[in-house]
Amino acid sequence: MLQRPATNCFLSLWEEFGSASLKSHWTSRPRRCDLIGSQERHSTRELRFLVCVAAEWWIELSWCSASPRPSLSARKEVILAHGVQESLETDGIRRRWSRRSCVWTVAAEGVPQGTGRTEAASGMLLRAAERQRWMPGWARLAHVTAEAELKVPYADELPSRQAQLAALRDTEEFDVLVVGGGATGAGCALDAVTRNLKTALVERSDFSSGTSSRSTKLIHGGVRYLQKAIMQLDHEQYLMVKEALHERANLLEIAPHLSAPLPIMLPVYKWWQLPYYWAGIKMYDLVAGIHCLKSSYVLSKSKALELFPMLKKDKLVGAIVYYDGQHNDARMNLAIALSAARYGAAVANYTEVVRLLKTKDQQSGKEKVCGARCRDVITGQEFDVKAKCVINATGPFTDSLRKMDEQKVANICQPSAGVHIVIPGYYSPDNMGLLDPATSDGRVIFFLPWENMTIAGTTDTPTSVTAHPIPGEDDINFILTEVRNYLSPDVEVRRGDVLAAWSGIRPLVTDPNSKDTQSICRNHVVSMSDSGLVTIAGGKWTTYRSMAEETLDTAVKGLGLTAEPCRTVGLMLEGGKGWTPTLYIRLVQDYGLEKEVAQHLASTYGGKAFDVAKMAQVTGQRWPIVGKRLVSEFPYIEAEVLYAIKEYACTAIDVIARRTRLGFLNVQAADEALPRIVQIMGKELNWSQEKKTEELEAAKKFLYHEMGYRSRSEQLTKTSEINLDYQEVVRYKKRFHRFDKETKGFITTVDVQRVLESINIHIDENALHEILNEVDLNKNGQVEIDEFLQLMSAVKKGQVSDSRLAILMKTAEETLDMRGPVTVDRSGGGV
Numbered sequence: 001m002l003q004r005p006a007t008n009c010f011l012s013l014w015e016e017f018g019s020a021s022l023k024s025h026w027t028s029r030p031r032r033c034d035l036i037g038s039q040e041r042h043s044t045r046e047l048r049f050l051v052c053v054a055a056e057w058w059i060e061l062s063w064c065s066a067s068p069r070p071s072l073s074a075r076k077e078v079i080l081a082h083g084v085q086e087s088l089e090t091d092g093i094r095r096r097w098s099r100r101s102c103v104w105t106v107a108a109e110g111v112p113q114g115t116g117r118t119e120a121a122s123g124m125l126l127r128a129a130e131r132q133r134w135m136p137g138w139a140r141l142a143h144v145t146a147e148a149e150l151k152v153p154y155a156d157e158l159p160s161r162q163a164q165l166a167a168l169r170d171t172e173e174f175d176v177l178v179v180g181g182g183a184t185g186a187g188c189a190l191d192a193v194t195r196n197l198k199t200a201l202v203e204r205s206d207f208s209s210g211t212s213s214r215s216t217k218l219i220h221g222g223v224r225y226l227q228k229a230i231m232q233l234d235h236e237q238y239l240m241v242k243e244a245l246h247e248r249a250n251l252l253e254i255a256p257h258l259s260a261p262l263p264i265m266l267p268v269y270k271w272w273q274l275p276y277y278w279a280g281i282k283m284y285d286l287v288a289g290i291h292c293l294k295s296s297y298v299l300s301k302s303k304a305l306e307l308f309p310m311l312k313k314d315k316l317v318g319a320i321v322y323y324d325g326q327h328n329d330a331r332m333n334l335a336i337a338l339s340a341a342r343y344g345a346a347v348a349n350y351t352e353v354v355r356l357l358k359t360k361d362q363q364s365g366k367e368k369v370c371g372a373r374c375r376d377v378i379t380g381q382e383f384d385v386k387a388k389c390v391i392n393a394t395g396p397f398t399d400s401l402r403k404m405d406e407q408k409v410a411n412i413c414q415p416s417a418g419v420h421i422v423i424p425g426y427y428s429p430d431n432m433g434l435l436d437p438a439t440s441d442g443r444v445i446f447f448l449p450w451e452n453m454t455i456a457g458t459t460d461t462p463t464s465v466t467a468h469p470i471p472g473e474d475d476i477n478f479i480l481t482e483v484r485n486y487l488s489p490d491v492e493v494r495r496g497d498v499l500a501a502w503s504g505i506r507p508l509v510t511d512p513n514s515k516d517t518q519s520i521c522r523n524h525v526v527s528m529s530d531s532g533l534v535t536i537a538g539g540k541w542t543t544y545r546s547m548a549e550e551t552l553d554t555a556v557k558g559l560g561l562t563a564e565p566c567r568t569v570g571l572m573l574e575g576g577k578g579w580t581p582t583l584y585i586r587l588v589q590d591y592g593l594e595k596e597v598a599q600h601l602a603s604t605y606g607g608k609a610f611d612v613a614k615m616a617q618v619t620g621q622r623w624p625i626v627g628k629r630l631v632s633e634f635p636y637i638e639a640e641v642l643y644a645i646k647e648y649a650c651t652a653i654d655v656i657a658r659r660t661r662l663g664f665l666n667v668q669a670a671d672e673a674l675p676r677i678v679q680i681m682g683k684e685l686n687w688s689q690e691k692k693t694e695e696l697e698a699a700k701k702f703l704y705h706e707m708g709y710r711s712r713s714e715q716l717t718k719t720s721e722i723n724l725d726y727q728e729v730v731r732y733k734k735r736f737h738r739f740d741k742e743t744k745g746f747i748t749t750v751d752v753q754r755v756l757e758s759i760n761i762h763i764d765e766n767a768l769h770e771i772l773n774e775v776d777l778n779k780n781g782q783v784e785i786d787e788f789l790q791l792m793s794a795v796k797k798g799q800v801s802d803s804r805l806a807i808l809m810k811t812a813e814e815t816l817d818m819r820g821p822v823t824v825d826r827s828g829g830g831v
């Protein structure tokens with residue numbers, strides 16, 4: 001066991017790298033294991049951490065200064081020989097290290113044998129080269145090689161869902177059947193199909209309907225995890241951050257239309273925190289190494305306020321800005337699933353696995369998983385899908401699949417819910433996020449611009465597993481309070497400004513192989529049951545690709561599948577090809593779309609935006625020529641509903657939540673767009689009137705419960721005690737009676753219309769009905785004086801904002817007051 005001081009230790013590591021034959025390094029693995037392996041004694045943990053981090057940095061440094069760079073063939077050799085690592089795999093932690101040993105060994109084979117330091121330097125170079133597979137530029141190279149070797153059976157048009165279901169039913173046997181169409185499952189399907197395995201993917205709801213559409217939308221290594229790694233000298237956590245930072249670079253490269261680097265500001269309110277946070281954030285850049293998106297920097301107080309004017313000025317000392325990636329999570333998930341389909345995987349949403357199929361292995365006599373019984377959720381029909389390997393990628397539902405395999409198996413998932421809220425875009429600058437590193441209860445809250453809105457979150461509360469998590473009022477208020485702490489008192493953060501809220505379930509897992517069942521794994525776990533069910537659970541969005549690679553490596557090795565090496569590094573996702581930052585200009589010029597709509601199409605569909613634009617209908621106006629919006633304030637157009645059907649959207653919820661993100665951005669706007677969406681889908685999919693009504697109701701229910709509409713509406717009903725002072729009550733009663741001319745005690749659409757028309761405001765009757773309906777708490781078709789005062793009280797408390805009735809009535813009153821009494825000569829009458 002290791003009992004040397006750190007410097008000696010580091011030197012010995014160096015010697016090891018520089019030893020005359022790196023082949024002997026391979027055989028000396030036990031010594032290496034003593035140094036850094038998983039069976040190490042706890043007392044050497046800190047030392048191990050220091051040594052390993054120092055060695056890694058040294059490697060990065062030597063690579064940076066080395067010239068010339070390793071050749072492509074040398075890099076290829078490393079990549080090809082990567083498969084050797086499997087022979088070393090024993091368990092999770094060791095695997096990382098084995099992988100390292102393997103890479104060093106491969107490095108030795110890839111360069112002419114020399115002695116001492118020269119060879120060590122070459123080894124380091126190659127080691128670095130292996131890592132550079134994740135670096136954007138190199139990833140592009142890998143992508144060129146990978147794509148040239150791959151067949152794309154559906155380059156033009158994707159098969160319909162019916163054709164996909166037929167393929168699932170009729171294929172005699174797949175190599176791999178992936179269960180779960182979230183980021184992890186879609187990633188596994190893409191990995192499998194590009195290894196030339198016959199692949200199927202089934203998802204019981206829509207792709208990304210689970211946690212993968214409900215994330216913070218960050219592509220990150222996690223500054224908080226790095227802080228923990230350093231504070232607790234936890235090398236495993238450090239490696240997790242490092243791996244995620246590599247994956248961050250890859251994801252930004254392969255889906256440039258759906259992702260972008262985002263600067264995030266960390267405001268500092270105490271002088272001593274400035275060097276502390278600065279060092280932490282610089283460390284984050286350093287760990288990212290050449291994958292660092294952009295260098296972090298320190299800002300003075302005045303510069304911080306210039307960039308983030310809404311920030312609380314009081315006691316602000318300065319700020320630190322660092323970079324992470326941000327994406328449209330549901331669209332990214334879909335892009336991965338669609339890419340898998342393009343490469344020939346049979347992918348079907350609304351297809352649920354109801355039980356696993358098993359057969360007796362002739363050699364061992366043991367039962368083996370050989371497929372699954374699936375149910376088409378839309379028609380209810382059941383059928384069998386046969387496969388050599390079944391992968392369980394069901395996120396928080398991982399245990400339900402594991403129990404289908406083995407009834408008595410212990411649970412590994414410890415679900416935890418995280419809520420986010422969406423508030424108007426004016427709360428944050430267009431291109432600067434904010435990180436609150438220590439909330440009142442020790443959590444981290446992000447406050448980020450996203451799709452022209454601001455999203456804030458998240459919370460972390462133990463929960464039970466459900467497919468329909470609901471955001472709670474307490475969580476919404478907690479986030480609002482934290483946001484208020486950071487914003488200037490002039491910026492009134494009102495409850496009524498919450499336009500949408502959602503909850504997602506983190507699939508935190510314990511390692512089924514771990515003896516310590518209490519320990520929650522911060523990373524992912526890949527395991528294979530006795531009957532051959534491969535489970536991938538936990539992890540993060542950012543690392544979906546490397547998780548998929550590891551899962552397929554396990555499956556290929558464990559089940560003896562014949563497969564090619566992983567090819568997903570640098571492999572462009574659906575829409576990534578053909579995208580350029582100026583693509584939207586061509587959309588405007590070629591199709592006559594509004595600039596905002598064109599920008600939205602380019603950043604959502606990438607190179608496929610032209611296909612959407614082609615489907616857009618002529619508006620009949622001078623400008624824009626094509627592209628009718630679904631709702632006026634969002635750039636979503638009607639053609640996207642038709643295109644969504646080509647992207648396997650089956651319900652109105654799929655369109656408002658995941659093909660467009662309207663439901664996540666503004667529940668009221670989504671609610672308004674629903675009738676038109678249902679109409680378009682109904683026509684295209686031949687829905688009966690009954691089916692259309694059903695769809696409308698289901699989507700409204702979804703917005704009400706899962707997207708925070710309910711919480712929003714309850715703000716009005718909960719303000720039972722009216723907190724208006726006497727003057728206010730008199731003022732609002734006067735305003736009310738301007739509309740209730742006959743002093744009936746209530747107003748109807750007719751009353752409001754009459755007053756509005758007298759001041760030349762014309763609103764269509766249906767719209768007026770909707771406006772009154774928002775305030776009509778007892779739903780009797782009229783707004784009573786109590787309801788009106790309740791509304792004004794809620795507006796005063798900030799629980800309700802943008803009430804159309806309140807704004808209309810105020811405007812009408814002011815206009816009428818300005819006019820004053822109509823004089824006899826102007827009235828055109830009298831004597």
Ligand SMILES: Cc1cc2nc3c(=O)[nH]c(=O)nc-3n(C[C@H](O)[C@H](O)[C@H](O)COP(=O)(O)OP(=O)(O)OC[C@H]3O[C@@H](n4cnc5c(N)ncnc54)[C@H](O)[C@@H]3O)c2cc1C
Binds near residue numbers: 181184215417
């Ligand atoms: C609040 C929150 C914020 C987060 N923020 C980030 C972030 O900013 N960055 C980051 O990297 N990570 C983030 N994460 C983590 C990340 O979102 C998850 O790790 C990831 O989305 C999990 O994906 P998944 O595919 O494993 O699970 P899911 O997306 O839940 O997918 C599992 C799928 O399996 C399907 N399924 C279940 N049972 C069956 C069955 N019997 N048959 C067929 N299908 C089935 C489900 O319908 C579901 O769609 C966040 C997580 C949460 C909760």
